[in-house]
Amino acid sequence: MPIVYDPFARFYDLEYSHKEDDLPFYLDVADTYGAPVLEIGAGTGRVTFEIARAGHEIWGIDDSARMLAIAAKKQKTLAPETNARIHLHQADMRTFDLPIRFPLCIIPFRAFLHNLTRADQLATLHTIHRHLLPGGILAFDLFVPVHQVLSKGEWHVDIPASELADPAQNVSLSAHITHDPVKQWLAITNIYHDKTADKAARERKARMKYRYVFQPEMELLLLHSGFATRACYGGFLGEPYDFHSGIMCFIAEKMTTRKRNSTA
Numbered sequence: 394m395p396i397v398y399d400p401f402a403r404f405y406d407l408e409y410s411h412k413e414d415d416l417p418f419y420l421d422v423a424d425t426y427g428a429p430v431l432e433i434g435a436g437t438g439r440v441t442f443e444i445a446r447a448g449h450e451i452w453g454i455d456d457s458a459r460m461l462a463i464a465a466k467k468q469k470t471l472a473p474e475t476n477a478r479i480h481l482h483q484a485d486m487r488t489f490d491l492p493i494r495f496p497l498c499i500i501p502f503r504a505f506l507h508n509l510t511r512a513d514q515l516a517t518l519h520t521i522h523r524h525l526l527p528g529g530i531l532a533f534d535l536f537v538p539v540h541q542v543l544s545k546g547e548w549h550v551d552i553p554a555s556e557l558a559d560p561a562q563n564v565s566l567s568a569h570i571t572h573d574p575v576k577q578w579l580a581i582t583n584i585y586h587d588k589t590a591d592k593a594a595r596e597r598k599a600r601m602k603y604r605y606v607f608q609p610e611m612e613l614l615l616l617h618s619g620f621a622t623r624a625c626y627g628g629f630l631g632e633p634y635d636f637h638s639g640i641m642c643f644i645a646e647k648m649t650t651r652k653r654n655s656t657a
Contacts, residue, residue, distance in 0.1 A: 400599035402459035418629040434504030438464035487516035500533035518618035620645040
């Protein structure tokens, strides 16, 4: 799996630091299921720091050194008691190995979808399973692959500077998306237009891919990896799942060997 977010790191907070809709969901599961919390795809710390501010110890992994460098810089500005609760590590979600076990693992902002093959998906889930305590919880969100999007072969989106987190930076974004329905891949190319930069640095390009997953498919991946799906919500406030909601929020429980055998 390529390290996706190194090319995005400089602009990531500009694009996403004002995202807050998922915070109630992840703060609630941290309050409910306890700490330490394991976070997959910690990035620049958007969710990590909020969970630490709420009083929970959190271990965050990410494969992007540049994203984690930004997180580490921001971490220094936090209150000492919050800072002490945060442990950030560079690692691949498929193969990481941490020295402790957790009651809760979270994967915010559809980071699971960067697993582009079935083997990648299962490797990630098995590695998480190994790091959870018996009965431990996995909570994560995905987008719903709705027909009106996936019926397209390619499309283009422009985001002006005024819609990004800091319009004063005068950076706008153009995104080009292509769809491969056989592989269930969305390939996204972002071009960041920096109107304050010199000519040589005016445009920066970054690419990523997602492998989208349907709800029944995800439940089978979980079951195959030793998890029982407790709930699938259609929103971050526990709304009933609806295909047209655009969001799937899963809560799954690590099964014991006995339970796994009974479901086989």
